[in-house]
Amino acid sequence: MxxxxxxxxxxxxxxxxxxxxxxxxxxxxxxxxxxxxxxxxxxxxxxxxxxxxxxxxxxxxxxxxxxxxxxxxxxxxxxxxxxxxxxxxxxxxxxxxxxxxxxxxxxxxxxxxxxxxxxxxxxxxxxxxxxxxxxxxxxxxxxxxxxxxxxxxxxxxxxxxxxxxELLPVNFDQIARTAIYFPSGRDELRPTELRKLENIAIYVKADPSVESFYIDGHTDGVGGRGDNLELSKQRAEMVANVLRSKGIPDEQISVRWHGERYPVATNRTRVGRAQNRRVTIRLEKGAPQVPDLARNE
Incomplete structure (x- = not known):
């Protein structure tokens, strides 16, 4: 030109x-x-x-x-x-x-x-x-x-x-409060729920400021109270074991189980019961602080 x-x-x-x-x-x-x-x-x-x-x-x-x-x-x-x-x-x-x-x-x-x-x-x-x-x-x-x-x-x-x-698949806000859902009457983990646990482990390995994991097991209202308490324990322990297998230190994990005591939805519908069959994971940064209800019910 x-x-x-x-x-x-x-x-x-x-x-x-x-x-x-x-x-x-x-x-x-x-x-x-x-x-x-x-x-x-x-x-x-x-x-x-x-x-x-x-x-x-x-x-x-x-x-x-x-x-x-x-x-x-x-x-x-x-x-x-x-x-x-x-x-x-x-x-x-x-x-x-x-x-x-x-x-x-x-x-x-x-x-x-x-x-x-x-x-x-x-x-x-x-x-x-x-x-x-x-x-x-x-x-x-x-x-x-x-x-x-x-x-x-x-x-x-x-x-x-x-x-x-190179970005992580999730950020802290997305995993700080996570619910893992279960099929009725069983303690098996679906692939979608395993993926949630995998994302938690990936993030925590990259962010050492996460120091505490509070895991709470819950069931729906179907079945006897004693059976539900045991089932919620099995579910909570299963989730904790998966996190341990992925490198989360045992001393950072607190596990509790509550049976059917704390529903988040009605047990009268199929959708509500599915929401209640859950294990919740709460992540905390900084020094571990044991909450007031840190006991098995």
């Missing part, structure tokens, strides 16, 4: 942007994407001069999201247009309308769910620039445009994908 053609391409690119639009974007040649992560979360950040940043984020066990972070509130609440543009160094490219997104006035104006965030990722990976356009909150006639540059994106994206591959 000749110098004159290159200059004309840049000029046409500038003319394609409405004169009334105030654009926040990284100058050509200065664009960077930073990747930070661990087994608990992954983050890919793009700094936008005089505006703030755009952030792709995924926590362990959570859907991925994209957020605009403003150093000072700029957008007015409402709807912002979202579209991708061909950069000036790609003559003949086309702009793509990606619809509208919700905006909240403040320093966290835009958050996109997993599907929209993936679409933005795809546009950037294809070399497009992604732009949010919305009028500012302070009543100016000119709209503001916030642009994400695709320059140097692909390299950071590879690092981000690598981080995603």
């Amino acid at each position: 000749s110098v004159n053609t290159w200059l004309m391409t840049i000029l046409l690119g500038c003319l394609a942007v409405p004169a009334w639009a105030n654009t926040f974007q990284t100058p050509m040649g200065d664009s960077e994407w930073r990747v930070e992560g661990s087994i608990f979360e992954c983050r890919m950040t793009h700094d936008i001069p005089f505006y703030g940043s755009g952030v792709f984020y995924k926590g362990a066990g959570e859907p991925a999201v994209f957020s605009l972070k403003a150093s000072t509130p700029r957008f007015k609440s409402g709807k912002a247009s979202l579209h991708s543009e061909a950069p000036v160094w790609k003559p003949g490219g086309r702009n793509i309308n990606l619809g509208y997104v919700s905006v909240q006035q403040g320093k966290d104006p835009v958050t996109l769910g997993e599907s929209r965030a993936e679409r933005v990722l795809a546009e950037l990976l294809s070399g497009q620039k992604v732009v949010f356009t919305r009028k500012p909150w302070y009543g100016a006639e000119s709209s503001s445009r916030v642009a994400l540059s695709s320059e140097n994106f692909a390299r950071a994206y590879r690092q981000y994908v690598g981080c995603l591959a």
Whole structure:
């Protein structure tokens, strides 16, 4: 491409942007994407001069999201247009309308769910620039445009994908209170319930701050009280043994059993009884604290 053609391409690119639009974007040649992560979360950040940043984020066990972070509130609440543009160094490219997104006035104006965030990722990976356009909150006639540059994106994206591959399958909030359900009258563990225990073990091995496991066995109201107490004990001990087999220290585990005494649903329906046939697991961080009811009933 000749110098004159290159200059004309840049000029046409500038003319394609409405004169009334105030654009926040990284100058050509200065664009960077930073990747930070661990087994608990992954983050890919793009700094936008005089505006703030755009952030792709995924926590362990959570859907991925994209957020605009403003150093000072700029957008007015409402709807912002979202579209991708061909950069000036790609003559003949086309702009793509990606619809509208919700905006909240403040320093966290835009958050996109997993599907929209993936679409933005795809546009950037294809070399497009992604732009949010919305009028500012302070009543100016000119709209503001916030642009994400695709320059140097692909390299950071590879690092981000690598981080995603190492994320734990769950986070602490998802396993801190877990219920393991059982078939009627039996103490066998279904594959879905074994998977819950596997996820607990995987997380705890990565987070040494989890120090206490309180395991409580329960039954539905079918059968005699003595039989139910014994069955709840068998279920609780089975769950505890599975966790021990996966490396959880025995001294961190407290096991109790209650029979039919503490239902969480009615025993008059099949669905209610299924909810009552359970072993609950409560995880605590920090020094172990024995609760007031830490005794077998």
